Amino acid sequence: MLGGYAHRIARIDLTSGKVEYFAPDPKDLEMYVGGRGLGVKYVFENGPQVDPLGPENLLCIMNGPLSGTRAKMSGRLAVVTKSPLTGTVTDSHMGGWTAAKLKWAGFDGLLIKGASEKPVYLLVKDGEVSIHDASDLWGKTTHEVHRLLQERHGKEADVMAIGPAGENLVRFANWLNNDERAAGRGGTGAVAGSKKLKAIVVVGKQDKMPQPKDPELWKEADRLASATINDPKNVTAPKKGGLSLYGTNVLMNITNVMGALPTYNAQHTCIEGAEKISGEYIREHRLIKDNTCHACPVACKKMVEVHINGKTIRFESYEYESAWALGAHAGHTDTDWTGYAIYLCNAFGMDTIEAGNAIAVLMEATEKGYYQGEDGIRFGDKEGEIRILEAIAYRKGVGDMLAEGPARFAKAIGHPEIALEVKGQSIPAYDPRGLKGMGIAYATSNRGACHLRAYTPASEILGVPYKTDPLAWEGKGKLTKLFQDLSAFTDSLDLCKFSQFAEGPEEYAKQLAAYWGRPVSPEEILKIGERIYNLERYYNNLAGWAEGSDYLPKRFLEEPSDCAGSKGQRTELDLMLEEYYRERGWEKGVVPPAKLQELGILSQAAD
Amino acid sequence: MPKVNLYATFRDLTGTSQLQVEGRTVGEVLANLVRRYPQMREELFEGEALAERVSVFLEGRDVRYLEGLSTPLAPEATLDLFPPVAGGGLEGRFGALPPWLLEHYLTEWGGRKLADGTYTLPGARVRFAEAAPLAVGSLSIPQLWVEVEGEEAGAWWKRIVLAASRGGG
Numbered sequence: 063m064l065g066g067y068a069h070r071i072a073r074i075d076l077t078s079g080k081v082e083y084f085a086p087d088p089k090d091l092e093m094y095v096g097g098r099g100l101g102v103k104y105v106f107e108n109g110p111q112v113d114p115l116g117p118e119n120l121l122c123i124m125n126g127p128l129s130g131t132r133a134k135m136s137g138r139l140a141v142v143t144k145s146p147l148t149g150t151v152t153d154s155h156m157g158g159w160t161a162a163k164l165k166w167a168g169f170d171g172l173l174i175k176g177a178s179e180k181p182v183y184l185l186v187k188d189g190e191v192s193i194h195d196a197s198d199l200w201g202k203t204t205h206e207v208h209r210l211l212q213e214r215h216g217k218e219a220d221v222m223a224i225g226p227a228g229e230n231l232v233r234f235a236n237w238l239n240n241d242e243r244a245a246g247r248g249g250t251g252a253v254a255g256s257k258k259l260k261a262i263v264v265v266g267k268q269d270k271m272p273q274p275k276d277p278e279l280w281k282e283a284d285r286l287a288s289a290t291i292n293d294p295k296n297v298t299a300p301k302k303g304g305l306s307l308y309g310t311n312v313l314m315n316i317t318n319v320m321g322a323l324p325t326y327n328a329q330h331t332c333i334e335g336a337e338k339i340s341g342e343y344i345r346e347h348r349l350i351k352d353n354t355c356h357a358c359p360v361a362c363k364k365m366v367e368v369h370i371n372g373k374t375i376r377f378e379s380y381e382y383e384s385a386w387a388l389g390a391h392a393g394h395t396d397t398d399w400t401g402y403a404i405y406l407c408n409a410f411g412m413d414t415i416e417a418g419n420a421i422a423v424l425m426e427a428t429e430k431g432y433y434q435g436e437d438g439i440r441f442g443d444k445e446g447e448i449r450i451l452e453a454i455a456y457r458k459g460v461g462d463m464l465a466e467g468p469a470r471f472a473k474a475i476g477h478p479e480i481a482l483e484v485k486g487q488s489i490p491a492y493d494p495r496g497l498k499g500m501g502i503a504y505a506t507s508n509r510g511a512c513h514l515r516a517y518t519p520a521s522e523i524l525g526v527p528y529k530t531d532p533l534a535w536e537g538k539g540k541l542t543k544l545f546q547d548l549s550a551f552t553d554s555l556d557l558c559k560f561s562q563f564a565e566g567p568e569e570y571a572k573q574l575a576a577y578w579g580r581p582v583s584p585e586e587i588l589k590i591g592e593r594i595y596n597l598e599r600y601y602n603n604l605a606g607w608a609e610g611s612d613y614l615p616k617r618f619l620e621e622p623s624d625c626a627g628s629k630g631q632r633t634e635l636d637l638m639l640e641e642y643y644r645e646r647g648w649e650k651g652v653v654p655p656a657k658l659q660e661l662g663i664l665s666q667a668a669d
Numbered sequence: 670m671p672k673v674n675l676y677a678t679f680r681d682l683t684g685t686s687q688l689q690v691e692g693r694t695v696g697e698v699l700a701n702l703v704r705r706y707p708q709m710r711e712e713l714f715e716g717e718a719l720a721e722r723v724s725v726f727l728e729g730r731d732v733r734y735l736e737g738l739s740t741p742l743a744p745e746a747t748l749d750l751f752p753p754v755a756g757g758g759l760e761g762r763f764g765a766l767p768p769w770l771l772e773h774y775l776t777e778w779g780g781r782k783l784a785d786g787t788y789t790l791p792g793a794r795v796r797f798a799e800a801a802p803l804a805v806g807s808l809s810i811p812q813l814w815v816e817v818e819g820e821e822a823g824a825w826w827k828r829i830v831l832a833a834s835r836g837g838g
Contacts, residue, residue: 286770290767293811295767295802295809295811296765297765308807312808316805342807517837520836520838521764524805524810525810525812526764527763527764527766527830527836528833529731529762529764529812531734534734544834544836549836552836559837560837562836563765563835563837564765566766566832566833566834567834568774568831584832588834
């Protein structure tokens, strides 16, 4: 039996109220590991034709074989389902302690189906899952739900919740745990809302921590992983490395200087005053505390305070993507209003990236006269932005249209070209005219535009694992495939993406081998990642995202960048796609049967 | 005055690994370097152009992606000069791969450390050196220059590239 697992998954039917338990198939564990990979396998088996907001959609809450162990940076939890935003399979991950506590509570995952008639929450404790009435919690913000459920179940209880946005089926509603850690993208909170599932409470104690099958190998694997993460020269080094000191937002000034920061709905590629919403500025002027997640020495989370209309609001976290989406993308760099917008998105339970794009699209539509409603807002209107965020969460006025996602909104007003989306999901904070690799990464991401499937800025900005020119398209298809496969694997362990700034396949293989109790090679790591990426693509192909689905918004292909660092650049998508498909062995975005067989997907699917 | 880091055989040719050279552009610095070490001319230039096989990095960026020899240099700039690799060998730079970790891999794969700090593996020899870190905004990313020579260089290079694979997010 492979080590690292609880060997127990709960299948919860919210229609009937029935809970069943099963041990995951060992073959599935070896092929898909856990977290994202195993979740995708179950969503695939549930069928690609389901209505994402119907009771038949499957919502998977998954941890991995290293969750709840002392493996460094192992605090991530995967939420996997069919996305109501894109219609693709999607996975979104949150930090904190939920993943660890879920393991300690006796589970590798929760598979939730059906829909309750009245609001409910789940209590996960001592190897059992029970369903409880949540009528008194319905309508409350994520912060209120966390407080109330911790009062009820104790401070040690871990709470993940949806907010009003999830209840109102905002297609980019998310899950929040530990108050501010978000499984942000793809609308997994709306799937929960459609099932009337308000929260999950997990109670688990560390004495249930799984032990490695090979303790000697574990000592060596943990020593190496810890040493490279803590190496004082690495960006992950606690209290020394840039990611530890400033968090993700260390990038704001960098991308701005490179002309790789999409601003004013990507009509520009930099913004004056970016410093005011940067990690450096926040550290100096707004930081309260460096918070962390389970088993993480990096502590990239930043507890901050902002001041609005005489009120002080404390929250976590002033992330790069959020600060960009709700600040620079909306045409301002106001430290406090941007922070307040982040705080509100978290309270309502909405993806900050998609919400920021919704705001930016409305602003461009208003300024160009494409939207003429009274509630239209213009770039830089900070108070208007706050009004619209609330309108989205509660589906009021234009907020009701925007709650369907910026892509659907832009199409509805007859100007789909102003939505910066791929497969219905909006772009994050990197302009692919200044970072060409992001262009191919966005286009070929299986969950719609995303920076976390293949983080090419690692190479293009940071020289990891090797430096590439951000303005060159050559080699970016190959780089993207490597990153996609590696990330599909680490998302299945489920380790933080930041671990990849210090660890590679050798370190991951050793840690997994010590827990599994059988040899694992670095080549197997990448093969597993490739299998997961292909299974996701196969699902999407069957769900209707076939040939021609890997595209970019026209703006990046036709309108040149206007800022220093990338001035005059456009994204050469076709050239990169050709290289990428060759590396993948795909036919115009479609996985051929031979590839499915090679990776063991097709024979297993046919079993 | 710009600083120049030299690697591998460039160190043998000049007898130094680091020096300061005057110049306001990459071309001026290299011309002044050649004035001081004439033996470097045929290593660095093909006619008046930068030799195809040489790698010249300014703060981690290959100057070919900047303005080539015309790339302007600040007085505090650092140039890294890497020689071509002879005998079918392979070389490159890896970010976030500490030298002690590479040494760990090489030892685990059966490598033997020689007195000059290089490693021998079956059919190959591996040399490495810490290059100037890549400084980007408030971030600094360590860079390791690695060279593999010998009949089996290709296979070992592939192994090192796999081990050095990193990403991020």
